[in-house]
Amino acid sequence: MNINYFMPTRVVLGADCIFSNRAFLGGLGKKALIVSGKNSARANGSLADTVKALEANGQSSFLYDRVMSNPTVDCAYEAADAISREGCDFIIALGGGSPMDAAKVAALLALNRVEKPALFGAAFTTALPIAAVPTTAGTGSEVTPYAILTNDVARTKTSIGTPAIFPRYAFLDARYTLGLSPAITINTAIDALSHAVEGMLSVKASAITNALARESISVIAGCFGALGEGRAPDIGIRERLLYGSMTAGMVIAHTGTTAVHPMGYTLTYNHNIDHGRANGLIFAEFLKIIEKKEKDGSRRIPAILSALGMKSLDEFTAVLDRLLGKKERFETAVLEGYAAQAAKAKNIANCVIRLEEEDLLEIFKRSIG
Amino acid sequence: MNINYFMPTRVVLGADCIFSNRAFLGGLGKKALIVSGKNSARANGSLADTVKALEANGQSSFLYDRVMSNPTVDCAYEAADAISREGCDFIIALGGGSPMDAAKVAALLALNRVEKPALFGAAFTTALPIAAVPTTAGTGSEVTPYAILTNDVARTKTSIGTPAIFPRYAFLDARYTLGLSPAITINTAIDALSHAVEGMLSVKASAITNALARESISVIAGCFGALGEGRAPDIGIRERLLYGSMTAGMVIAHTGTTAVHPMGYTLTYNHNIDHGRANGLIFAEFLKIIEKKEKDGSRRIPAILSALGMKSLDEFTAVLDRLLGKKERFETAVLEGYAAQAAKAKNIANCVIRLEEEDLLEIFKRSIG
Numbered sequence: 001m002n003i004n005y006f007m008p009t010r011v012v013l014g015a016d017c018i019f020s021n022r023a024f025l026g027g028l029g030k031k032a033l034i035v036s037g038k039n040s041a042r043a044n045g046s047l048a049d050t051v052k053a054l055e056a057n058g059q060s061s062f063l064y065d066r067v068m069s070n071p072t073v074d075c076a077y078e079a080a081d082a083i084s085r086e087g088c089d090f091i092i093a094l095g096g097g098s099p100m101d102a103a104k105v106a107a108l109l110a111l112n113r114v115e116k117p118a119l120f121g122a123a124f125t126t127a128l129p130i131a132a133v134p135t136t137a138g139t140g141s142e143v144t145p146y147a148i149l150t151n152d153v154a155r156t157k158t159s160i161g162t163p164a165i166f167p168r169y170a171f172l173d174a175r176y177t178l179g180l181s182p183a184i185t186i187n188t189a190i191d192a193l194s195h196a197v198e199g200m201l202s203v204k205a206s207a208i209t210n211a212l213a214r215e216s217i218s219v220i221a222g223c224f225g226a227l228g229e230g231r232a233p234d235i236g237i238r239e240r241l242l243y244g245s246m247t248a249g250m251v252i253a254h255t256g257t258t259a260v261h262p263m264g265y266t267l268t269y270n271h272n273i274d275h276g277r278a279n280g281l282i283f284a285e286f287l288k289i290i291e292k293k294e295k296d297g298s299r300r301i302p303a304i305l306s307a308l309g310m311k312s313l314d315e316f317t318a319v320l321d322r323l324l325g326k327k328e329r330f331e332t333a334v335l336e337g338y339a340a341q342a343a344k345a346k347n348i349a350n351c352v353i354r355l356e357e358e359d360l361l362e363i364f365k366r367s368i369g
Numbered sequence: 370m371n372i373n374y375f376m377p378t379r380v381v382l383g384a385d386c387i388f389s390n391r392a393f394l395g396g397l398g399k400k401a402l403i404v405s406g407k408n409s410a411r412a413n414g415s416l417a418d419t420v421k422a423l424e425a426n427g428q429s430s431f432l433y434d435r436v437m438s439n440p441t442v443d444c445a446y447e448a449a450d451a452i453s454r455e456g457c458d459f460i461i462a463l464g465g466g467s468p469m470d471a472a473k474v475a476a477l478l479a480l481n482r483v484e485k486p487a488l489f490g491a492a493f494t495t496a497l498p499i500a501a502v503p504t505t506a507g508t509g510s511e512v513t514p515y516a517i518l519t520n521d522v523a524r525t526k527t528s529i530g531t532p533a534i535f536p537r538y539a540f541l542d543a544r545y546t547l548g549l550s551p552a553i554t555i556n557t558a559i560d561a562l563s564h565a566v567e568g569m570l571s572v573k574a575s576a577i578t579n580a581l582a583r584e585s586i587s588v589i590a591g592c593f594g595a596l597g598e599g600r601a602p603d604i605g606i607r608e609r610l611l612y613g614s615m616t617a618g619m620v621i622a623h624t625g626t627t628a629v630h631p632m633g634y635t636l637t638y639n640h641n642i643d644h645g646r647a648n649g650l651i652f653a654e655f656l657k658i659i660e661k662k663e664k665d666g667s668r669r670i671p672a673i674l675s676a677l678g679m680k681s682l683d684e685f686t687a688v689l690d691r692l693l694g695k696k697e698r699f700e701t702a703v704l705e706g707y708a709a710q711a712a713k714a715k716n717i718a719n720c721v722i723r724l725e726e727e728d729l730l731e732i733f734k735r736s737i738g
Contacts, residue, residue, distance in 0.1 A: 001608045003382035003541070004390075011577075013372035021373075172372070207612055208380075211584035215577070239370045243576055 003206040006163065007250055009132075009143045013172035013243060018046075018133065022053035024169050028129045029089035032061040035079055035103035041065070041094040044176040046133050050092055062086040067095065070150045070157065071102040073116055080109035083128070090129045093167075096188075097139030097148070100132050104147035104165040120151060124162045132167040135176040137241035138188025138276055140195055140249020142170035157265065166253075172246060174238035185241070186227050186323050187276030192245035193220045194279040197304055198258045199251035201290060202350050206254065210303070213251045217307035220244035228322050259355050260286050262345030263363065266338035273328065280324050284317040285366040293353045300352065328368055335364040372575040375532065376619055378501075378512045382541035382612060387415075387502065391422035393538050397498045398458035401430040404448055404472035410434070410463040413545040415502050419461055431455040433475075436464065439519045439526065440471040442485055449478035452497070459498045462536075465557075466508030466517070469501050473516035473534040489520060493531045501536040504545040506610035507557025507645055509564055509618020511539035526634065535622075541615060543607035554610070555596050555692050556645030561614035562589045563648040566673055567627045568620035570659060571719050575623065579672070582620045586676035588613035597691050628724050629655050631714030632732065635707035642697065649693050651736040653686040658732055662722045669721065697737055704733040 012021050025032075032054060034047065041047040047063070054061050064082045067075055079102055082088070088110075093103035105119075107127040114122045132142035141147075145166045151158035180188070196216035199209055219240050226237045233241070263286070264278035273281070291301040291313060301313070310316050321327075330338075339361035342348070348355055381390050394401075401423060403416065410416040416432070423430050433451045436444055448471055452460070457479075462472035474488075476496040483491045501511035510516075514535045520527035549557070565585035568578055588609050595606045602610070632655070633647035642650070660670040660682060670682070679685050690696075699707075708730035711717070717724055 001382060001612060003380055003612070005381075006379040008377045010375040011372055012374075013370060207588075208584070208616065211580060211616070215580035219576075243370060243372070247577065247580070 001207060003208055005206065005208050005254060007143065007253065008163070009167050009170050011143065011170045011172065011246060013239070013246070015173060015175060016049070017173050018049045018171045019053045019056070021171065022057055025053055025092070025131060026057040026059065028131065028168065030059060031086065031088045032059060032090050032092045033079065033083050033086065033088040033106070034061050034063045034092050034094060035067060035099050035106065036063070036065045036094040037067050037099055038065055040135060044135050044179055046094045046135055046173070046176045049173070050094060050133065062088060067099045067102045069098050071098045072150045072152065073119055076102050076105035076149060077109060077116065079103065079106035083110045090131070092131045092133065094133045094135060096134065096136040097141045100134065100139065100141040101147040101149060103130060103132075105149060105160060107165060108160070108162070117153075120158045120160065124160070124164055127164040130165065130167040131169040131171065133171045133173070133176070134242065134245070136180060136184070136188045137177055137238070137245040138191040140192060140245050140252060142167055142172070143246055143249040144253040156269065170246065172242050174235055174242045177238045177242060178232070178235065180232070182227070182230055182232055185233060187274045187280070188245070189220055189223065189227060189241055189276070190280040190283065190320070190323070191276035192241070192248045193217060194260050194283055195248035195252045195257065196220070197287070198260055199248070199255040200300055200304055201258050201352050202255035203352055204255040204350065205352070209251045209254045212247050214303070214307040216244045216247040216251065217304065218309065219247070221308045221310070224319055224323065256350050257347050258351035259342070259348050259360065262342045262347050263338070263360060266341050270338070271328070277324060280320055281327060282363055282367040284313060284320055285363045287316065288313050289355070289359055289363055290353050298352070330368055332365060332369060335369060336361060339364055370576060372577055374575065374577050374623060376512065376622065377532070378536050378539050380512065380539045380541065380615060382608070382615070384542060384544060385418070386542050387418045387540045388422045388425070390540065391426050394422055394461070394500060395426040395428065397500065397537065399428060400455065400457045401428060401459050401461045402448065402452050402455065402457040402475070403430050403432045403461050403463065404436060404468050404475065405432070405434045405463040406436050406468055407434055409504060413504050413548055415463045415504055415542070415545045418542070419463060419502065431457060436468045436471045438467050440467045441519050441521065442488055445471050445474035445518060446478060446485065448472065448475035452479045459500070461500045461502065463502045463504060465503065465505040466510045469503065469508065469510040470516040470518060472499060474518060474529060476534060477529070477531070486522075489527045489529065493529070493533055496533040499534065499536040500538040500540065502540045502542070502545070503611065503614070505549060505553070505557045506546055506607070506614040507560040509561060509614050509621060511536055511541070512615055512618040513622040525638065539615065541611050543604055543611045546607045546611060547601070547604065549601070551596070551599055551601055554602060556643045556649070557614070558589055558592065558596060558610055558645070559649035559652065559689070559692070560645030561610070561617045562586060563629050563652055564617035564621045564626065565589070566656070567629055568617070568624040569669055569673055570627050570721050571624035572721055573624040573719065574721070578620045578623045581616050583672070583676040585613045585616040585620065586673065587678065588616070590677045590679070593688055593692065625719050626716050627720035628711070628717050628729065631716050632707070632711045632729060635710050639707070640697070646693065649689055650696060651732050653682060653689055654732045654735040656685065657682050658724070658728055659722050667721070699737055701734060701738060704738055705730055708733055
């Protein structure tokens with residue numbers, strides 16, 4: 001047994017948790033840069049709650065609300081410029097993965113002068129303190145040391161990882177997710193589920209990350225019935241999804257992802273298929289190939305099925321199919337290109353079962369061929 | 370759902386984990402105060418491994434090896450004096466709960482001038498950094514913000530709690546526990562199990578502490594067969610017990626304990642019965658009374674039984690009876706005094722089921738009457 005476990009983020013979950021725990025924010029500094037997308041933080045109430053908590057603390061803030069989906073390097077630098085121009089000394093990120101990840105990089109740039117071309121190669125050890133308020137239940141970025149930005153030079157998304165960008169606080173208030181559409185709710189739930197499941201299949205998995213992954217899988221799978229009804233789920237389900245997504249984030253903070261994510265990225269990059277949906281499209285066939293190749297007696301797939309509360313991967317396939325609806329289909333020649341592209345990702349080597357390019361192609365063909 | 374989860378200690382587990390992770394120690398300071406009991410750290414190899422790691426880092430150290438069982442306030446002050454006299458800037462604790470708890474208080478005293486009579490009432494926010502090396506698998510102190518000292522004035526044991534004394538690092542190398550006798554191994558395992566189970570019955574339990582508690586219970590109960598054989602367990606079992614004890618520590622770091630601990634303290638205080646054994650003596654009957662009173666449909670006892678892998682509390686009783694051997698017995702009049710004493714403990718109110726003094730007496734009488 002080997003463990004190297006580190007999860008320094010304080011996680012607070014519950015209705016009105018930002019305001020009731022505003023004393024935590026009070027310790028972070030004098031003036032916050034609030035980082036968000038253009039609209040959602042206003043619409044879901046997280047911005048108003050944050051400003052109210054800061055005002056009650058006597059803290060001031062400046063709003064940087066220009067984070068787009070799949071944020072760019074320029075965006076992170078722009079946020080960092082706002083920090084120095086406005087004299088902010090801590091950061092509060094409101095949103096899905098995009099604002100949280102842009103905020104993390106801005107937190108690094110505020111304390112470290114790095115030119116843009118050197119960003120992805122730089123080694124960082126310090127950052128401004130960050131509080132994260134997830135407003136989707138998918139990314140888990142509120143408890144990870146990673147930030148993922150669009151890398152225009154390499155024409156892909158690239159991850160920056162350092163313990164310095166673990167948020168100090170994660171405030172999880174499921175009311176901010178109530179307005180998410182059924183489709184976004186399903187896609188983000190599948191994304192979170194793929195984090196937990198891939199985490200159990202990572203070479204970096206340990207007993208404690210597996211325990212958290214089983215918890216996450218069990219909680220998220222317990223919401224599938226409600227998600228399959230096509231209606232927006234109630235606050236109880238929303239809260240469980242947010243909790244499941246956070247625990248999955250604690251898993252990938254240690255394990256990283258494996259093959260589903262780089263495979264899904266090719267679909268997102270080339271066809272703009274939503275990240276969670278892209279993962280969902282190939283998820284079950286990925287597990288089937290792992291099941292076929294798992295010869296070491298470690299029984300990981302049975303452990304995953306047990307956490308899912310399911311008897312077989314065929315059952316899992318049927319559940320996902322119901323949630324995803326009509327699937328996209330692609331020609332083999334196209335999928336060959338994506339398999340080749342995904343095979344180059346370093347995450348692939350992170351999987352306990354060695355997957356070759358031909359395995360990835362097989363997964364693609366069976367899923368969306 | 371409400372969560373307030375904070376676990377800032379980095380946990381490293383594995384053979385030779387101190388030396389292989391000596392870079393972590395390297396960041397803590399220039400000179401360590403090593404805190405231990407008189408003999409065990411020398412005998413189990415933890416002292417030699419620690420000194421070797423420090424020397425490889427170019428760090429110096431001073432050994433304070435005068436911590437006794439159930440350490441006193443004087444002992445913690447003596448260790449703090451050694452810190453200032455020797456110019457130490459961080460602390461490494463080697464041992465069971467006693468050296469770890471004494472080290473934690475010394476870490477507070479090194480940065481805060483507090484007279485002895487004011488110690489238990491003082492509010493602390495700063496401490497020297499601590500690395501903890503547990504050499505028993507019971508206390509979980511390596512991942513808690515608590516230190517428990519003998520309070521000679523109040524004639525009991527009193528806890529000091531502040532996030533400042535969360536160890537920065539916990540190094541878990543099960544080789545240091547190989548020399549523990551079968552009886553000590555059983556007693557400490559039961560202590561750890563009672564942390565996890567009491568944590569699930571605490572009013573402060575949350576989804577994530579329950580997930581960690583189920584993991585701990587499942588892992589420790591999985592070792593009961595080996596423990597019942599009367600032989601010293603092998604390294605594989607030792608490692609699982611150490612992991613189970615650590616995860617139980619993560620639970621009580623959030624939940625505290627409930628009724629078993631204060632009831633057990635009366636037996637330890639009055640009859641010098643080992644702490645883990647004292648808990649074990651009353652553990653099953655405590656759960657039976659909870660089962661009887663649990664009317665809110667929360668099904669906590671079934672969840673605990675499921676984690677234990679057992680069908681009923683009678684089965685749990687039988688397993689504990691086998692591990693504990695012949696039980697101590699006491700007159701009702703004596704037990705009435707202990708019930709009255711335990712009923713005053715604040716932990717009692719921490720239990721999800723309200724237990725009156727008569728309930729505690731009932732538990733005592735059925736267990737050891």
